Amino acid sequence: MNKQPKTHPGPRFFPRPIDRPSPRSIGLAALQSLHQELSAYPKPGLVSPVDSGSHSDMDAATFFRSLFSLRGYFREIALAGMGNAPFAALKELGIAAEERMLKATRGVNTHRGAIFNLGLLAAAAGHLRNADLSLQNEALAVVVRERWGEAIRLHGTRLPRISHGSQVAANHGVGGALLEASSGFPHVFKVGLPALQKSLHQGADPNSAAVQCLFALMEVLPDTNLLYRGGEQGLTFAQESARAFLAAGGVHRPGWQLHAGAIHREFVALNLSPGGSADLLAATLFVYRLQS
Numbered sequence: 001m002n003k004q005p006k007t008h009p010g011p012r013f014f015p016r017p018i019d020r021p022s023p024r025s026i027g028l029a030a031l032q033s034l035h036q037e038l039s040a041y042p043k044p045g046l047v048s049p050v051d052s053g054s055h056s057d058m059d060a061a062t063f064f065r066s067l068f069s070l071r072g073y074f075r076e077i078a079l080a081g082m083g084n085a086p087f088a089a090l091k092e093l094g095i096a097a098e099e100r101m102l103k104a105t106r107g108v109n110t111h112r113g114a115i116f117n118l119g120l121l122a123a124a125a126g127h128l129r130n131a132d133l134s135l136q137n138e139a140l141a142v143v144v145r146e147r148w149g150e151a152i153r154l155h156g157t158r159l160p161r162i163s164h165g166s167q168v169a170a171n172h173g174v175g176g177a178l179l180e181a182s183s184g185f186p187h188v189f190k191v192g193l194p195a196l197q198k199s200l201h202q203g204a205d206p207n208s209a210a211v212q213c214l215f216a217l218m219e220v221l222p223d224t225n226l227l228y229r230g231g232e233q234g235l236t237f238a239q240e241s242a243r244a245f246l247a248a249g250g251v252h253r254p255g256w257q258l259h260a261g262a263i264h265r266e267f268v269a270l271n272l273s274p275g276g277s278a279d280l281l282a283a284t285l286f287v288y289r290l291q292s
Ligand SMILES: CC(C)(COP(=O)(O)OP(=O)(O)OC[C@H]1O[C@@H](n2cnc3c(N)ncnc32)[C@H](O[C@H]2O[C@H](COP(=O)(O)OP(=O)(O)OP(=O)(O)O)[C@@H](O)[C@H]2O)[C@@H]1O)[C@@H](O)C(=O)NCCC(=O)NCCS
Pocket: 055, 057, 090, 091, 092, 093, 094, 095, 098, 109, 110, 111, 112, 113, 114, 115, 116, 117, 119, 120, 159, 163, 164, 165, 166, 175, 176, 177, 178, 180, 221, 222, 223, 224, 225, 228, 229, 273, 275, 276, 277, 279, 280
């Protein structure tokens, strides 16, 4: 009999897992990403270990306490994603994490956006791991959009109209965190990730690449924190500052820290803070870690 060499039946039959992160490693990656976002400097108007930017009610220590309170949450929500949990179950975990965060910070909102954004991405990572599917390309985005997108939209219509985000939605007609999540984090996958990867590829160190990524997000994101504090004028100012920084070469220009530092001081003088962009920077760093 003519013996044929054994061939691999191909990916259709054995979707070869490229990456199978455990819930524990997903949780760790989320915390590391939030820590990396906090440490990045200079970031316009935002809190870092160097200063509190435009925030009088919090500093880096507040963020560390907040991070400590979230240490079990991302692992738990990844596990829920592995168990194919519906959005209602994820929401319960998110609300409980928000309560722990507010207790740890004595009522200051440090990580509400991150609990929501990175929580959904962690659940998506758990879901893909359970199905033995790769996390590469836009797989995480597709899971969030297709599994939970509709429920997130519905959740948004039922929220009490008291949050800053919902006031901005009513006054300026932008969708903020809810629209970003329900549509599968387009700013993370189409803006943040390419900017981070390109900057690293061009030789930037991790801190500089994170700052470059933040400016790329700020240039285009309808950031509800900027709109809440500065109205349309504040958002436009922030987007134009980011555009000018990037057009001048961003972090790839020698001495870029002086330019970024000057923008930081302008934001502080105007009491502006791009909190939504900072959250999406953390979400981008998280996706990058999961895919690396
Ligand atoms: C669904 C919720 C997250 C509620 O969202 P909503 O839009 O109603 O409102 P906010 O309470 O304003 O929170 C949304 C936060 O999301 C971040 N964000 C802003 N723009 C965008 C964007 N375009 N895309 C993605 N994310 C965005 C941002 O987070 C950062 O800002 C927070 C600080 O904000 P604030 O309290 O307004 O503080 P200051 O500017 O300092 O105000 P003052 O000092 O002047 O008072 C900080 O947390 C950053 O992370 C937005 O603020 C949610 O509440 C909800 O439903 N939660 C329960 C469900 C859940 O979490 N589930 C998780 C698993 S599914």
